[in-house]
Amino acid sequence: MGSLPAPGAGAAFTDWTFTPVADVLAVAVTLVYLLLVRHLRLSGTKWATGRIVSWCGAMATLVIALDSSIGVYSDSLFWVHMLQHLILIMVVPVLLVCAQPVRLLHLVRVAGGAADEPVRAGVARRVLTSPITAMVLYAAVLVGTHLTGFQEVMTTHAWVHDAETVLYLVSGYLLFGPLLGHERWPWQVPYLLRFGLLAVTMGVDTLVGVVLMLNEHALAPGFALSHPSWGPGALADQKTAGAIMWFGGDGLMMVLMVITAIEWGQIANENKGLGGWLEGIRMRELLGDEAMSIGDNADGEEVDLDQRALDAYNANLAALHRSGGEVTRGRPPV
Secondary structure, three states, X not given: XXXXXXXXXXXXXXXXXXXXXXXXXXXXXXHHHHHHHHHHHHOOOOOOHHHHHHHHHHHHHHHHHHHOHHHXXXXXXXXXXXXXXXXXXXXXXXXXXXXXXXXXXXXXXXXOOOOOOOOOXXXXXXXXXXXXXXXXXXXXXXHHHHOOXXXXXXXXXXXXXXXXXXXXHHHHHHHHOOOOOOOOOOOOOOHHHHHHHHHHHHHHHHHHXXXXXXXXXXXXXXXXXXXXXXXXXXXXXXXXXXXXXXXXXXXHHHHHHHHHHHHHHOOOOHHHOHHHHHHHHHHHHHHOHHHHOHHHHOOOOOOOHHHHHHHHHHHHHHHHHHOOOOOOOOOOOO
């Protein structure tokens, strides 16, 4: 791609390419998402418009990252490639998490007659979706694709570039899934731990960015050979890419930390904070995961979760009594 002409003033509007598989998939999954929303609303269940906007925004951002001038010049300029990485591993996954596709699928199943049960995951799924596992994967992906010979391999194998795109999207989604928003997830992470995990993950962005900036030799000589004559030198290009990862990655992560801190501070019920984590688990066992988030689906409708928990607890006691079970005396009231 060294023969690419220098981008003009209107490159953002004129320099576009086409990524057939990704583009078709983006359109297809968007149609499926919208059809599921329509089906859910026809059943009488509300679905926030903001989530639809988040999904469409995620797909549009993905297409921009792959097809716009960012995608056109990403194989020739390392700093453009780094910008594409940040979009794929942070911006698109965050928008996907806000769109809550997993919760949408669950609600459609419930509307079709399936049982409304809490999230119950096997050992393998819990390990895969664990925030710690996701953080380790995120770190391994960033370090492995930037500070090893991965970029060199990518210059000679097109499929490696495609695999990298998938890896970035998956690792970003697994990281932000349990840390942002209210997606239906096997793990209910306390806000203090969310904040801490985001802070630790930000350190990975810093590490990769600083190493790229301080290195005095090109880490991917094959990538450097594709530089156009009008572009910066290979080393200057690499240092610019490092600066983008450092400041851009840390900046985006800081925004997410601020949003998390604000949401944490606005919680009216202390039971949703760190001190009430176990209480939240107890109420989810009584009410189910969807009941705990019904206020989020009801567009502001106020729900007394304590009363619902009391009713569910009393119903459980009545069922136990009818079945001949023995109720322990002196059990503290709900």
